[in-house]
Amino acid sequence: MKQSDVHFINLRCENGDSRLDKLERLITKAGMDKIDFKGKFVAIKLHFGEPGNLAFLRPNYAATVVKMVQKLGGKPFLTDCNTLYVGGRKNALDHLDSAYKNGYMPYATGCHAIIADGLKGTDEVLVPVRNGEYVKEARIGRALMDADIVISLAHFKGHEGTGFGGALKNLGMGGGSRAGKMEMHSDGKPQVEADLCIGCGACIKVCAHDAPHITKGISWIDHDRCVGCGMCIGVCPTDAIQPGSSSSNDRLNCKISEYTQAICDGRPTFHINVVIDVSPFCDCHGDNDVAIVPDVGMFASFDPVALDRACVDAVNAQTPLAGSRLGGTKGDNLDNNHPQTNWRVGLEHAQKIGLGTQEYRLIEVR
Template sequence: MAASNVYYTNMRTTLTENLLQKLERLVKKAGMMDIDFNNKYTAIKIHFGEPGNLAYLRPNYSKVLVDLIKEQKGRVFLTDCNTLYVGRRKNALDHLDAAYENGYNPFATGCHVIIADGLKGTDETLVPIEGEYVKEAKIGRAIMDADIVISLTHFKGHEATGFGGALKNLGMGCGSRAGKMEMHNAGKPFVHREACIGCGACRRVCAHSAITVADRKASISPAQCVGCGRCIGVCPVDAVTSMYDEANDILNRKIAEYTLAVLKDRPSFHVSLVVDVSPNCDCHAENDAPIVPDVGMFASFDPVALDMACADAVNRQPVLDGSFLAEQAQHSHDHFINAHPDTNWESCIDHAVKLGLGNKEYNLITI
């Protein structure tokens, strides 16, 4: 397979070109405008950032893509799916509040925000794929209803997958609550009995009669539970939680398979910004100091080559003094492994190549 083209520009500016103008020039050079957007529904998949975290991408970057797509008469929206964990993005109402709080509103971005898997994370499309682990991916419906998918990713470290790049933004980020359950867990959700108030909300929402309430405490039968995660979404005191017990390598491979489900049979394009490279995901309600200097902006039609180029670029950077990474033992040339030794980001890349999602080899074209 011929090497894929990945386009890159640094974060330097001039008196005649700011960063937003550089991003526009980058994506045009990389070929995004070759896509036929005319009257097509276009989903820009982005992470809005958990409130309290300040490393997420500024909404100004998304407006560059929105304006370009609207110039081509595209019908564009920003989107993400609800989270599996407890936080400010667990349901669509809170998720929208969080997005607006972080600047992702129609006035700042020029388009609407749609939470793709609905109010409680259960609005999903079942997408059949021939994966090693996944046979029917559960993807947020609004994302699957779109004609075109654009990913706009904050490239950063991640405590379970090594780093969060385009593949994770698409695979994990586009999964409904049941999809996230499938990727994160080998088991089923369970109830923290000390937190449970016995209200029965989880029992009422369970379509498989897997939940019983006795002595004002709920319990879940693993034999009857199908892992849909609805009980997690409705619990008013967050007493129901997932196991998060899947091995990291298998988690990464499942993410690749979910990415395949999201991207197959329709046009896509991918942009990653390697800035504010925090050691952990933007799902945290805080962000630590960057582990390396800002690198730049990358764009490609190939999400695998894009992730490889971003990872290589980060690994060429010096470790910043005083960062989380500087405090870790430096056993490897790989910053992500040094930050989180139990992770192996290449397991996602290699599986994505095996699935035909893209190419590890790339030509880096600097503009």
């Protein structure tokens, strides 16, 4: 299979050369300007950050991408879809409040933010999935599908359900409406290991579906109410809540790849991963643990599969940071971070359905 080009730039900033200068240089060298942006609506899909979390990408990165799109004649907007769980992004009003609090204001980024699936997360488009095995029609936020061009700007980090979060997670899970997210999560129902539970109630506070309960000081999860979003797994301070089975996570990864396929099919797309503050859990949590590996750099490609694979390889090549969740461990960093997941599955499935390839040529930008 033919290799895809993935461009990379490190984070060293000398003689007044800022990270934002380097980001602009990276995406120029990677060929984003080859896309015809003139008069086109451009969705820049990102994560605005859950309030309290400080690992999310600062708006300065988005502002750099916005400026370049505008310079090329495009009409950019920042976008994301609402969440399944209790938090600061479960409806469009709260979501925009959270975005503004985290600095994503129009005067800071240079463009407006639109919540793609509307006020209550119900404004969706049913999109056929080419070669879909698990999903025949993906439920995508309407504003994201109305765009002529899609740019993914993702913070690369660990993830409790998929092993890592990069371009595929940003687009596939992030681009799904609330019903779409429920469809992707529907196979996984977490379990509580009673001997580890301390009855703190953190799982109850984060659940939007009244699934966790505490009886005699021990939590348990009502699977009839649970939608499998996995937020309770991340907030549990003792790791008492675990995914129901690895096969559920495998199906989640495959569905995310198929949702990404639906979003990318039939129009120009471009993908950027910023590999800094590689937190062990998703940015959807209202807090973040320390990074598990050193900052690596920024990557860009037209191929989201090759891009994510290059970032995985770069993260796994790092020595874990002392004092982090992985301090002192050896081997595959993503496997060690979340042993219940298999990060390979989503990439393999994405390649199988024709979204991209894991074979890449890494080109370093100076």
